[in-house]
Amino acid sequence: MPYRMVCLIKQVPDTHNITSDVLREDGTVNRQALPAIVNPDDLFALEIALGIKDKYGGEITVMSMGPPMAIEVLKDALSRGADHAILLTDKKFAGADTLATSSLLEWAIRKYGEFSLIFCGRQAIDGDTAQVGPQVAEKLNIPQVTFAEAIEYLNKDDIVIRRVIDSGYERIRGRLPLLITVTNTAENPRPPSIKRLMFWKKAKTKNSVKSDQEREMLSERGLLIPVWGLDEIGCASDICGFAGSETWIKNVENVKLISRKPKLFDTSDQEIKNLINELVDEHII
Amino acid sequence: MENGVWVFIENDSRTIADVSFELLWKGRELADHLRVELVCFIIGHQISDAAPELIAHGADKVYVADDSQLACYLTLPYTRIAVDLIKEFRPSILLIGATSIGRDLAPRIASHMRTGLTADCTDLQIGEYKFGKKIWKEILLQIRPAFGGNVIATIVTPDTRPQMATVREGVFKRPSADFSRKGQVVQLNPTLTEQDLILKIVERVKAEKKVNLKSARIIVAGGMGFGSRENFKIIHELARILGGEVGATRAAVDAGFIDREHQIGQTGVTVRPNLYIALGISGAVQHMAGMQESSRIAAINTDPNAPIFSIAHYGIVGDLHETIPRMIKAYKEKD
Ligand SMILES: Cc1cc2nc3c(=O)[nH]c(=O)nc-3n(C[C@H](O)[C@H](O)[C@H](O)COP(=O)(O)OP(=O)(O)OC[C@H]3O[C@@H](n4cnc5c(N)ncnc54)[C@H](O)[C@@H]3O)c2cc1C
Numbered sequence: 001m002p003y004r005m006v007c008l009i010k011q012v013p014d015t016h017n018i019t020s021d022v023l024r025e026d027g028t029v030n031r032q033a034l035p036a037i038v039n040p041d042d043l044f045a046l047e048i049a050l051g052i053k054d055k056y057g058g059e060i061t062v063m064s065m066g067p068p069m070a071i072e073v074l075k076d077a078l079s080r081g082a083d084h085a086i087l088l089t090d091k092k093f094a095g096a097d098t099l100a101t102s103s104l105l106e107w108a109i110r111k112y113g114e115f116s117l118i119f120c121g122r123q124a125i126d127g128d129t130a131q132v133g134p135q136v137a138e139k140l141n142i143p144q145v146t147f148a149e150a151i152e153y154l155n156k157d158d159i160v161i162r163r164v165i166d167s168g169y170e171r172i173r174g175r176l177p178l179l180i181t182v183t184n185t186a187e188n189p190r191p192p193s194i195k196r197l198m199f200w201k202k203a204k205t206k207n208s209v210k211s212d213q214e215r216e217m218l219s220e221r222g223l224l225i226p227v228w229g230l231d232e233i234g235c236a237s238d239i240c241g242f243a244g245s246e247t248w249i250k251n252v253e254n255v256k257l258i259s260r261k262p263k264l265f266d267t268s269d270q271e272i273k274n275l276i277n278e279l280v281d282e283h284i285i
Numbered sequence: 286m287e288n289g290v291w292v293f294i295e296n297d298s299r300t301i302a303d304v305s306f307e308l309l310w311k312g313r314e315l316a317d318h319l320r321v322e323l324v325c326f327i328i329g330h331q332i333s334d335a336a337p338e339l340i341a342h343g344a345d346k347v348y349v350a351d352d353s354q355l356a357c358y359l360t361l362p363y364t365r366i367a368v369d370l371i372k373e374f375r376p377s378i379l380l381i382g383a384t385s386i387g388r389d390l391a392p393r394i395a396s397h398m399r400t401g402l403t404a405d406c407t408d409l410q411i412g413e414y415k416f417g418k419k420i421w422k423e424i425l426l427q428i429r430p431a432f433g434g435n436v437i438a439t440i441v442t443p444d445t446r447p448q449m450a451t452v453r454e455g456v457f458k459r460p461s462a463d464f465s466r467k468g469q470v471v472q473l474n475p476t477l478t479e480q481d482l483i484l485k486i487v488e489r490v491k492a493e494k495k496v497n498l499k500s501a502r503i504i505v506a507g508g509m510g511f512g513s514r515e516n517f518k519i520i521h522e523l524a525r526i527l528g529g530e531v532g533a534t535r536a537a538v539d540a541g542f543i544d545r546e547h548q549i550g551q552t553g554v555t556v557r558p559n560l561y562i563a564l565g566i567s568g569a570v571q572h573m574a575g576m577q578e579s580s581r582i583a584a585i586n587t588d589p590n591a592p593i594f595s596i597a598h599y600g601i602v603g604d605l606h607e608t609i610p611r612m613i614k615a616y617k618e619k620d
């Protein structure tokens with residue numbers, strides 16, 4: 001049975017690679033200077049979807065809500081084997097907390113239509129919240145299986161999923177439709193294929209083409225990535241973006257470091273011996 | 286007047302999770318400040334012993350949903366019971382542990398109630414919020430490190446209720462029990478539908494917890510300064526001879542140097558050992574949130590300006606590759 005699947009993917013700053021070049025004088029991070037990547041867990045989610053497509057057939061649509069540059073993560077997913085992509089972008093979507101994000105994603109999925117599986121990453125590395133998946137599932141009124149690492153059985157709408165829990169794992173049996181969030185202990189994501197990468201490299205959205213001619217040319221070749229804004233999706237503007245967010249930032253403060261003056265030792269054998277002896281004498285070790 | 290402060294009590298085969306007790310400690314403080322009740326609810330099977338224990342740990346009222354079909358956590362029925370309670374009693378604040386269960390349940394509830402939810406708070410307070418001409422008094426200040434350097438953000442949920450937050454285990458204290466405290470116990474009679482029970486647990490395999498960072502007296506923690514998984518191995522030797530546990534930063538975990546169970550910090554474990562040795566760790570706020578209360582901190586870093594030194598009691602500015610073998614040698618030869 002072929003499955004209609006949606007993968008929700010997010011573009012995030014690559015916080016793994018915070019180096020001194022991206023730190024400002026005051027110690028804050030210059031987000032713009034960080035490379036933007038596909039949220040790592042989302043690639044594991046896409047891989048599970050691709051595995052299902054390989055085995056049973058189906059089609060995968062990737063969606064991402066973000067600024068226009070989020071088209072890059074969609075192209076990445078298309079290059080790995082996703083079939084369709086939709087960019088959810090609008091000025092009104094900016095400033096969304098996880099609640100507003102999930103409201104908008106719900107509307108986008110409803111517009112997309114019937115589905116059997118929705119996939120999310122376990123969590124996005126920019127916030128580590130792991131909230132959007134369950135929030136979307138609740139809004140769509142479907143069950144969820146979070147922290148999944150493998151689909152162990154699938155037959156029509158009958159599914160068995162292995163998920164990680166704090167102290168081990170569980171096997172859950174359920175029915176489609178279902179929303180699944182995937183951890184990075186799942187099977188490793190496949191790399192983009194060179195052929196697909198070359199093909200999708202040229203893809204653009206209708207908002208980023210330079211001329212009508214270019215748009216038509218891209219459209220004919222299937223390289224025009226659809227953009228859904230507020231008007232296309234048809235939801236009220238007060239449920240998305242900043243207006244739809246119920247958590248507000250009251251203030252942001254620099255951390256007051258305790259500012260101890262540590263007792264310093266150098267790396268010579270003698271000094272390290274002194275340090276160890278001091279720790280022993282004070283009954284610390 | 287605001288309604289109560291509520292805590293979701295997590296239990297696994299009738300053992301109450303540590304984090305739930307810790308939330309009762311914080312919940313008590315918030316409830317006293319607001320002059321409201323501290324209410325908690327527990328869902329499970331054969332959990333009648335729990336209520337007196339929860340009252341002893343600070344709860345004024347305990348709702349108990351006991352049913353054989355609720356023995357193990359399941360998203361849908363647990364969400365429905367929680368949501369029904371919230372709709373009836375309109376709590377002002379709802380606190381949930383940031384465990385694998387809490388992280389599955391909390392967003393589901395928040396989404397249903399269309400309210401805000403702040404994950405992995407490192408502190409909670411009651412305070413005031415002003416925006417334009419409007420002032421909200423006595424609302425929940427949800428405090429957590431923010432992405433973007435060493436900054437801490439205070440987040441509020443002014444307009445919707447409950448104000449929801451999750452907190453990791455170890456962030457707050459465990460209250461001491463006082464079995465003379467009085468409280469009220471209310472049994473719920475949940476009716477479960479077929480739809481609620483559509484997902485079934487076929488099998489549950491519990492692995493023994495291999496690492497126990499929380500009760501370790503000595504923790505030797507490593508970060509990106511090691512450069513590779515191969516180099517990271519020596520840390521285990523240092524921990525072994527000192528009789529300590531191995532910890533790590535999220536960056537080291539993400540780089541595959543060690544398993545996630547070892548991660549210390551805002552989104553890992555919070556620890557307070559006697560001695561914390563930080564090797565090749567810069568001292569990001571998210572990391573320090575989980576270890577700054579260690580009794581003694583020793584830091585080894587090549588960068589003299591690394592923030593970790595500002596909270597360290599002992600410091601070595603130098604290369605960890607040289608330092609660790611010397612530390613091992615010095616300990617073996619100690620007088
Ligand atoms: C939402 C969110 C949640 C997070 N949660 C956590 C969390 O729970 N825990 C956590 O730890 N982090 C967390 N982080 C990540 C955190 O912001 C930092 O990125 C991370 O702690 C940095 O790890 P590090 O110190 O190992 O690496 P770096 O910051 O890269 O520091 C490496 C240090 O090693 C030193 N060094 C290099 N070579 C040597 C050498 N040969 N000898 C000695 N020193 C050397 C360098 O001078 C540097 O100071 C989170 C981030 C986000 C966005």
Ligand SMILES: Nc1ncnc2c1ncn2[C@@H]1O[C@H](COP(=O)(O)O)[C@@H](O)[C@H]1O
Binds near residue numbers: 039064065119124132
């Ligand atoms: N803006 C977004 N667009 C598409 N998917 C998202 C977005 N934000 C979050 N998600 C999905 O939700 C998961 C969890 O995100 P978070 O709750 O932010 O940790 C991610 O791994 C994505 O699959």
